[in-house]
Amino acid sequence: MQFTSGYGAEPGAWRLPGANLRSYTDMDQFVRYAQAAERGKIQLLFFADTPVLDVDLERQVPHFAIDPLLVMTSIARETERIGLVSTASTTFNEPYSLARQFKALDVISHGRAGWNAVTTSDPAAAANFGRAVPPRAEKYERAHEVLQIVQALWGSWEKDAWVLDVDGKRFADMDRIQPVDLQGRHVASRGPLPIPPSEQGQPVIFQAGGGGYGLELAGRYADGVYANPYTIEDGQAQRQALRDAAERAGRDPDEVKMFAGFMPAIAGSRRAALDRRRFLDESVDLRQRVRYLGAMIGLPLGYRQIDEPLTADQLADAVPSPHDPRSARALEVAREGWTLRDVLAHGVIDYHPVVAGTATDVADHMQQWFEAGACDGFSLAIDGYHDGVDAFVDQVVPLLQERGLFHLDYEGPTLRDHLHAREQYGLDPRVTETAAR
Known part of the structure; x- marks a missing residue:
């Protein structure tokens, strides 16, 4: 952690x-x-x-x-x-x-x-x-x-x-x-x-x-x-x-x-987890992030569209950048119909993969990566410590233990x-x- x-x-x-x-x-x-x-x-x-x-x-x-x-x-x-x-x-x-x-x-x-x-x-x-x-x-x-x-x-x-x-x-x-x-x-x-x-x-x-x-x-x-x-x-x-x-x-x-x-980012639902991340995103430069998102998927995006999804014409023109491994995921989320603010809340331009959802969603991601041999373990970047550490320990760890993926004791x-x-x-x-x- x-x-x-x-x-x-x-x-x-x-x-x-x-x-x-x-x-x-x-x-x-x-x-x-x-x-x-x-x-x-x-x-x-x-x-x-x-x-x-x-x-x-x-x-x-x-x-x-x-x-x-x-x-x-x-x-x-x-x-x-x-x-x-x-x-x-x-x-x-x-x-x-x-x-x-x-x-x-x-x-x-x-x-x-x-x-x-x-x-x-x-x-x-x-x-x-x-x-x-x-x-x-x-x-x-x-x-x-x-x-x-x-x-x-x-x-x-x-x-x-x-x-x-x-x-x-x-x-x-x-x-x-x-x-x-x-x-x-x-x-x-x-x-x-x-x-x-x-x-x-x-x-x-x-x-x-x-x-x-x-x-x-x-x-x-x-x-x-x-x-x-x-x-x-x-x-x-x-x-x-x-x-x-x-x-x-x-x-x-x-x-x-x-x-x-x-x-x-752990919450009771995907919507609640995205709302948590939207609150956290209030402290970053969203205008710059919208422009960056546009560069990732080959579109000239502006801040005025932040609370709207991509249009059909934009989706038809969008192409993920071959130079950024995050781009394909960003376009995948955008195609689900989310507003640009919610696309960003999914963490598509963060420096680590982001899972915003329930404890089960988080455990599923970890299991998929581990069983695929993509890592030996994880370095957890908890979004906010004051409640996020307890959420991971009390909600995700028991799921991983039940699945036989994490130890019961040191x-x-x-x-x-x-x-x-x-x-x-x-x-x-x-x-x-x-x-x-």
């Missing part, structure tokens, strides 16, 4: 009736949402992050939490099982700081931490560090170095180094706490890291990057990958490409799980247990051997 600034995946979520207007800074509110997700046995909470203010706060809430690692630490103290995963850039962070922060969270949470290791391409974010965005190849070369050094640092304190021998007056065995002494072209670290292993050894690695460079990074290091397929066919292709990348890196393809982004205490991820402590020797060839 994705967590953002505390309100929801939709820009207008902060305006929902009953929402806590101070969720952005209210850690008790984050804890309540996390506890609700844990009640539903959700495997993990995911905090995306880009280190920049990228919205106009006059009209929009921030995209990201005030500081994901600190918010997750607050949640860790008030939960027991749910995993806690955050994005942190390999482009503008040093490996020692990353290793220390994420392993500290892993120890604090008793083995429930994960790191989504990504590169940064936003020039405004780069400016916050007084730098420019490096060329793509250089960014990913640095990413490989950072990931290897971070994992080496995680393993620099051996599992049995913390002896705690009161009679022998030995706190730890320094022969088992060793420097890593790694020097790359872009980053380096001496080590060691002064933190013992957690119950899962070290944090789980995630990745969320497209293209050949991103695939290679995910195939070598990641146990979980966030992807944005819009159709089942696209999901199947992305998942197979990811599995092939893992195999090229000398790993078992089953070790890498792909999570498909998905946006449910498989164990750690994030690795939840994901059936392989054991790892320090660098994966298979990956370093493959890289050396």
Whole structure:
């Protein structure tokens, strides 16, 4: 389940009736949402992050939490099982700081931490560090170095180094706490890291990057990958490409799980769900969205038509763009006779597939994608947290459990247990051997 600034995946979520207007800074509110997700046995909470203010706060809430690692630490103290995963850039962070922060969270949470290791391409974010965005190849070369050094640092304190021998007056065995002494072209670290292993050894690695460079990074290091397929066919292709990348890196393809982004809007009926999304859409620029919808289906649409359906002549002229996988769905919805406002409320231009309907509609979508092999799981972008998390947990999860598609309880205490991820402590020797060839 994705967590953002505390309100929801939709820009207008902060305006929902009953929402806590101070969720952005209210850690008790984050804890309540996390506890609700844990009640539903959700495997993990995911905090995306880009280190920049990228919205106009006059009209929009921030995209990201005030500081994901600190918010997750607050949640860790008030939960027991749910995993806690955050994005942190390999482009503008040093490996020692990353290793220390994420392993500290892993120890604090008793083995429930994960790191989504990504590169940064936003020039405004780069400016916050007084730098420019490096060329793509250089960014990913640095990413490989950072990931290897971070994992080496995680393993620099051996599992049995913390002896705690009161009679022998030995706190730890320094022969088992060793420097890593790694020097790359872009980053380096001496080590060691002064933190013992957690119950899962070290944090789980995630990745969320497209293209050949991103695939290679995910195939070598990641146990979980966030992807944005819009159709089942696209999901199947992305998942197979990811599995092939893992195999090229000398790993078992089953070790890498792909999570498909998905946006449910749950209500008692399709009409009620669309009305909810129409309310949320009041916070976005609908004039711009109508024009964008027209570009997707090859029509010059104007805002004056927003509360009318497409005419027969428009439907005859409409053609989905071959360059946008969302276009076919947009035209399909328009042909059902909805007004343009309702077409947009269906989420046809959102960055994830949207299901606006009943809990059964949402469960059906998830079952169809999962059984088709379009993903290994889902990254849920709940429209508004204040009632949407409970709706998913209390209405959709029981349906998935009844269908034998979702577990009845956590498989164990750690994030690795939840994901059936392989054991790892320090660098994966298979990956370093493959890289050396």
